[in-house]
Amino acid sequence: MLNKFQKLKKNIYLDYAAATPLDSKVQKAMKPFLSEAFGNPSSLHSKGREAKQAIAKARKKISLSINSKPSEIVFTSGGTESVNLAIFGVAGSIKENKKFHFITSTVEHDCVIKSFEVLAGEGHKTSFVKTDKYGMVDFNKLKKTITPQTVFISIMYANNEIGTIQPLAEIGKWLKLENQKRAAEKLPKIIFHTDACQAPGFLDLDVHKLGVDLMSVNGGKIYGPKQTGFLYIKEGLCIRPQIYGGGQERGIRSGTENVPGIVGLASALEFACINRKNESTRLCLLRDYFISKVKKYDGHILLNGPDETSSKVKGITRLPNNINLTVNGIEGETLVLYLDACGIQASTGSACESGTGNPSKVLIAIGKSASQANSSIRFSMGKSTNKNDLNKVIKIFFYLIKNLKNINTLL
Numbered sequence: 001m002l003n004k005f006q007k008l009k010k011n012i013y014l015d016y017a018a019a020t021p022l023d024s025k026v027q028k029a030m031k032p033f034l035s036e037a038f039g040n041p042s043s044l045h046s047k048g049r050e051a052k053q054a055i056a057k058a059r060k061k062i063s064l065s066i067n068s069k070p071s072e073i074v075f076t077s078g079g080t081e082s083v084n085l086a087i088f089g090v091a092g093s094i095k096e097n098k099k100f101h102f103i104t105s106t107v108e109h110d111c112v113i114k115s116f117e118v119l120a121g122e123g124h125k126t127s128f129v130k131t132d133k134y135g136m137v138d139f140n141k142l143k144k145t146i147t148p149q150t151v152f153i154s155i156m157y158a159n160n161e162i163g164t165i166q167p168l169a170e171i172g173k174w175l176k177l178e179n180q181k182r183a184a185e186k187l188p189k190i191i192f193h194t195d196a197c198q199a200p201g202f203l204d205l206d207v208h209k210l211g212v213d214l215m216s217v218n219g220g221k222i223y224g225p226k227q228t229g230f231l232y233i234k235e236g237l238c239i240r241p242q243i244y245g246g247g248q249e250r251g252i253r254s255g256t257e258n259v260p261g262i263v264g265l266a267s268a269l270e271f272a273c274i275n276r277k278n279e280s281t282r283l284c285l286l287r288d289y290f291i292s293k294v295k296k297y298d299g300h301i302l303l304n305g306p307d308e309t310s311s312k313v314k315g316i317t318r319l320p321n322n323i324n325l326t327v328n329g330i331e332g333e334t335l336v337l338y339l340d341a342c343g344i345q346a347s348t349g350s351a352c353e354s355g356t357g358n359p360s361k362v363l364i365a366i367g368k369s370a371s372q373a374n375s376s377i378r379f380s381m382g383k384s385t386n387k388n389d390l391n392k393v394i395k396i397f398f399y400l401i402k403n404l405k406n407i408n409t410l411l
């Protein structure tokens with residue numbers, strides 16, 4: 001059945017939410033630190049100082065991108081480590097030998113969900129706040145979930161599977177008032193963390209506007225190097241280190257710094273901010289073009305997550321690069337493999353979930369059945385995506401759906 005569509009001459013990559021290629025300008029910035037400027041930033045000599053200065057410059061650059069102080073940035077090995085440091089860093093900093101209450105949502109990345117399961121195993125109370133059918137955290141439910149024992153709320157900025165953007169600034173504003181009341185009642189402060197790993201390319205990271213105390217960001221999703229990231233830690237916040245040793249990163253994250261990685265991360269974030277506005281506008285148009293084609297195609301294809309082309313969804317609520325569809329009756333993995341055979345790379349949702357055979361937790365959380373969740377596919381666009389390529393993808397995608405449906409009915 002693939003005869004009609006010989007493999008495309010050019011590969012079309014549509015899995016930018018899982019991994020992005022290293023930007024050539026980022027690579028150029030990193031290069032000296034992979035060879036001649038190899039010094040250990042802790043060394044006193046000139047080679048050491050050169051590396052130390054590069055880190056200071058990167059830290060400054062990042063702080064400008066998120067409107068923080070340079071001293072509020074701690075470099076890590078990526079999104080997962082930043083999130084773990086935030087969660088266990090707060091849990092470990094609680095001095096009294098008491099158990100506390102931690103809140104997150106049902107649509108978080110596994111690095112949050114799994115960490116919360118560990119917290120629960122350690123005797124803390126945990127709550128997972130439900131979302132609406134678009135994956136938007138139910139703000140009223142969140143407000144009702146807090147108790148006098150609540151010390152931590154973690155809500156992702158934008159969802160990696162269905163692209164839903166959460167109203168962080170609104171939550172941040174409410175928490176600020178709530179914390180003032182709690183201080184008067186001598187209740188513990190509620191610390192607000194966000195997993196912002198999908199956000200930097202499209203959304204404002206100003207930590208003051210968002211009202212967050214902790215923010216996790218990684219480099220591998222923004223055309224920077226993999227295994228790089230940082231945690232923003234608001235000044236004055238007490239975080240227990242998760243890695244002990246030489247006392248690097250103010251003692252919060254020991255180990256010789258990944259100098260080329262840190263330089264690359266800062267450079268990648270800088271470009272993400274510069275390109276943010278234009279890239280968001282460009283990709284929103286492509287996203288909604290794809291979605292409109294899908295709506296016209298009568299193949300029982302459903303959009304998962306918010307639909308900004310619909311009057312029922314108000315404002316900007318979906319990542320510009322995300323399209324997540326349920327194709328009833330066809331397994332997502334089957335589609336991904338056939339598309340790949342045609343030279344198109346898509347995903348069944350979270351890269352971490354795929355291969356396990358388990359339906360996506362996020363799709364289940366927004367009310368999809370297991371079979372609908374298993375029949376889902378995510379296209380995530382990026383720098384190289386253009387309308388011409390998207391037209392080819394749409395054509396092949398619809399052709400595959402039609403033919404795979406026929407195969408299914410034959411079986």
Ligand SMILES: *Cc1c(COP(=O)(O)O)cnc(C)c1O
Nearest residue numbers: 078079080109160195197198218
């Ligand atoms: C990719 C991702 C992570 C994990 O980041 P790593 O750098 O792979 O550890 C966490 N949260 C979200 C939302 C992500 O998309």
